[in-house]
Amino acid sequence: MDRANEPERDLERSAEVRNAAQTLDDVPLEEVAHLERLAVVGQLCAEMAHEISQPLTAIRMFADSALGKIKEPTAENLSQVEEALATIYVQAARLQQLTSRVHGVSCPSQQTRQPVAISDVLDNVLPLVEPLAERYGVEFELDVPQPSPRLVADRVQLEQVMLNLVRNAVEAVALQSPERRRVLIRVVPGDRSIAIDVVDRGEGIPESNLPHV
Structure with missing residues (x-):
């Protein structure tokens, strides 16, 4: 190309x-x-496709990790699951901000x-x-x-x-x-x-x- x-x-x-x-x-x-x-x-x-794909990739990666760790609920694994969920929350909030900005500017x-x-x-x-x-x-x-x-x-x-x-x-x-x-x-x-x-x-x-x- x-x-x-x-x-x-x-x-x-x-x-x-x-x-x-x-x-x-x-x-x-x-x-x-x-x-x-x-x-x-x-x-x-x-x-903005790249800007959106980054948090989506992070969400999927940390979700996969959390799903794997939660199958063996040791104290260490549960701590890592908590960290993964916190990261997912932050990345989801970032996506929400991006979409809200686009929505706010585009809507009459x-x-x-x-x-x-x-x-x-x-x-x-x-x-x-x-x-x-x-x-x-x-x-x-x-x-x-x-x-x-x-x-x-x-x-x-x-x-x-x-x-x-x-x-x-x-x-x-x-x-x-x-x-x-x-x-x-x-x-x-x-x-x-x-x-x-x-x-x-x-x-x-x-x-x-x-x-x-």
């Missing part, structure tokens, strides 16, 4: 998804946005505005994009004040926006030289507002396309 052209193919698929969404003129905007999110999340799920929701910490949003979004970033050697740089600034917003919608911005930034630098494969996420609190900058060193939008943006 030729993996050399994988970045180009992945970026082409992403562009096709966005272009297809833009042609759905007769579909309500909210539904188009939801369909586009599902397409993006579908791609992310494929990229009624707007619920409440105080949201920016760091919590990033904690949910970045793990979804990290497999793609790791594949292309893209590094994240975070500049978030501590304690994290909070703003009143719909958390799900904010996470969806951040997911799109960060993924687009990763795609923008995926084919750049290694020293340019960095994405800066910077949070700048103001007196009555908060700026969230997602900065990449990609080529940017061609000047000929700027009037259409």
Whole structure:
């Protein structure tokens, strides 16, 4: 299998998804946005297959070990069974976190505005994009004040926006030289507002396309 052209193919698929969404003129905007999110999340799920397979492999391995040990219930074996069950619990919780993040970002929701910490949003979004970033050697740089600034917003919608911005930034630098494969996420609190900058060193939008943006 030729993996050399994988970045180009992945970026082409992403562009096709966005272009297809833009042609759905007769579909309500909210539904188009939801369909586009599902397409993006579908791609992310494929990229997260390795992240999911690791805890599943660990769960199976420790379950097999526990089943073998419990047949001879000595004190030592029971202690090892307890350790195996604890590991299974941790790995299952990790899987639950991954699936919850995907579910939260992909599902449409009624707007619920409440105080949201920016760091919590990033904690949910970045793990979804990290497999793609790791594949292309893209590094994240975070500049978030501590304690994290909070703003009143719909958390799900904010996470969806951040997911799109960060993924687009990763795609923008995926084919750049290694020293340019960095994405800066910077949070700048103001007196009555908060700026969230997602900065990449990609080529940017061609000047000929700027009037259409």
